[in-house]
Amino acid sequence: MKNHRQVFVLHVGTGQSIGPDDLRVMWATACESLDISVKRRMSGANPPSYGLWAGNGFDRKSAETRMRGLLVARGYRFTLTNTAF
Template sequence: MSRQHVQVFILHLGSQQSIGPGDLRVMWATACESPDIAVSRRPTTHGHATARPCFELWAGRQFHRAPAERRMRALLESRGFLFTLTHTAL
């Protein structure tokens, strides 16, 4: 990630769910109301049958956490995802 981005959330999806990086990027940019974002996928533990897809959500320094979180949760719920969205320190 660029030095202008900070990691703000970790997203875990349900064990039988997935999302492509392009779709996730669009959803996260929409939630942040900014193209100044990044997403990355964390590697899953091999051989662990219940491993859930895990993603890191990054934003620019001018990020507004509470409204972006509400919008991201609404977007994920509207698409039927089972998920946890965990805050990380800014």
């Protein structure tokens, strides 16, 4: 994740999951860039969270709006938390 910064944390609804390839495609689409990465984090018995990372030069607000739209269109219940860096 060279030169990438975490910009959002995604949690999907109880009983839902998202595959790493699907998440990468959605996040790259939302960022309009391939300079992204995603990371799944497990925390004991809690549902996983997903870190969404991006390189320099992306529009955070537009990416967030597009990502929310993609998640809603696929029927996910989710929280998408903006992280400060």
